[in-house]
Amino acid sequence: MAQETPGQAPPAPATPARMLLPSILPALAVGVMASLLLLGVSEAAEALQDVLWGDLPDALGVGRYSVLWMLVMLTATGIAVGLVVWKAPGHAGPDPATIGLDAPVLPLSVLPGLALATALMLAGGPSLGPENPIIAVNVGLAYWLGHRLVPRAPGRLWPMLAEAATIGALFGTPVAAALLLSEALATRETRGALWDNVFAPLVSAAAGAMTVNLVAEPSFDLDLPAFGRPGWVDLLAALVVASAAALLGMAAVHAFPHVHAVFRRLRHPMVALPVGGVVLGLLGALGGHLTLFKGLDEVGELAADPDGWTAGEFATMTVVKLAALVVAASCGFRGGRIFPAVFVGAALGLTAHALVSDVHPAVGVSAGVLGVLLAITRQGWVSLFTAAVLVASPSIIALLCIASLPAWLLVTGRPQMQLRADGTPVR
Structure with a gap:
């Protein structure tokens, strides 16, 4: 057996399996829910994009990516999203410049406006991705549902599950979520072994990734010319x-x-x-x-x-x-x-x-x-x-x-x- 070095902190005790098992079902549920919401917003945005950048300019006899149409569409997108931010409850969340991947828990009433603003943005052409707002929507929804369905679970569990699930769904693999979690946990004061802390989020990320892979079959490989032995x-x-x-x-x-x-x-x-x-x-x-x-x-x-x-x-x-x-x-x-x-x-x-x-x-x-x-x-x-x-x-x-x-x-x-x-x- 390894001896503890004098002055060295004792190793963190491992969490018994019976403590981890009850988290599997909620983690799976959050993973599936988060991935389906991501897919739903993305599919709706793509359908609207096809109309705005395909059917509509074709019907008007305007070039799809002409200077005129790009100016019209980006300005119209700004107006549409501006209306949502102005009128929607909670103004579609806080200033996005202040938000990272670690999303705050937003009130349930804010989430529809945030999802709508995100879909309009994705369809209209601004140079942003879906990750931050979709994580925020999933965090708020998971927190609200979790507190009502599993009231005894710690509140900090639901945001972690939702963030991991969304990252897993975005990349089509739980590996990205595991790496992000390990980096986040390194800056926090946590108890127990690393894999005990990431167990439930990793289940959620795996569920999110598998759901997306089964439904949408995403791929990040750019199919660039083959790279052999590095020199x-x-x-x-x-x-x-x-x-x-x-x-x-x-x-x-x-x-x-x-x-x-x-x-x-x-x-x-x-x-x-x-x-x-x-x-x-x-x-x-x-x-x-x-x-x-x-x-x-x-x-x-x-x-x-x-x-x-x-x-x-x-x-x-x-x-x-x-x-x-x-x-x-x-x-x-x-x-x-x-x-x-x-x-x-x-x-x-x-x-x-x-x-x-x-x-x-x-x-x-x-x-x-x-x-x-x-x-x-x-x-x-x-x-x-x-x-x-x-x-x-x-x-x-x-x-x-x-x-x-x-x-x-x-x-x-x-x-x-x-x-x-x-x-x-x-x-």
Whole structure:
């Protein structure tokens, strides 16, 4: 038996299995519920997007992604979301610039407005993803149902289950949720072994991931050209691209509170959101239609033809998408920052490949995504996981782990892309 070293804290006692077993059924229920809500909002948004960006411009004889239609649609989206934020109970939740993946428990009356604002945003084209608001909706719903159906369960259980379930559903695997949980638990004072603490959330994440996989069959693999055995050139490329991506992401982080302050001076959502929509329409006209929407499908289009654009075109899309992310997150659109950040990183990596042909597309894309996500999310494990899963090559993981080290030194301890209520950045 191992002896306890004098002065060393005793190991945390393991939780008996009989204490963990009762959490399985609630975790499974939350996992299925959270994934179905995510799928429902996403499907509704996609159906509306098909109408707004396909059927309607075709009927009017206007180009689907003409400058005119992008300006009209982004402005109209700002008006529609502004109406929801203005009139819905609770104003569709707090200022999204102050919310991260760790969502607060919102009153039940706020959740329909938040879900509606999210669906309208996803359909209308602003550069945000569904993760933050959907997590908030699932957290509020799970907390409300859990307290009524299982009143003896600790209140902190339901938000953790809902967050894990939504992350598992978003990525189609519980691994991302497990990594996020382990990172979150490292900053909290917890009791018991790590796997005891993540047991129920991991069940919830697995249920969410399996539900989505059975219904929608999601895939993050970009099907880039095969990457074989890494060499010294690949290592150098990964280090340079990841660091450059982290610096680019930090430029957006530093601009975020200033842009947010400008929109905050407009005060009313029926002013700030339509103005934000106009700016996003102009950015879309500059960067092209691939810089619209959350960015995941658009990343697939870029990756399908890594040599299909010039370095200048890739660079333009990179900068425009990053600017659109900052504007959309600042003016009040309800949405998350992970998926548009993935587009920014992928476009930057393909810029590097277009400039220097020795930079393998898989290395450029994964390292670019890693660096941007580290700056935008400040979630190390999730950034590594997302970057690696886009390429689906085991040999890329070692390169990314090494490349994450200088990139992390560039972002740690610095402002985050999340604000306090007074508008100052979280550190």
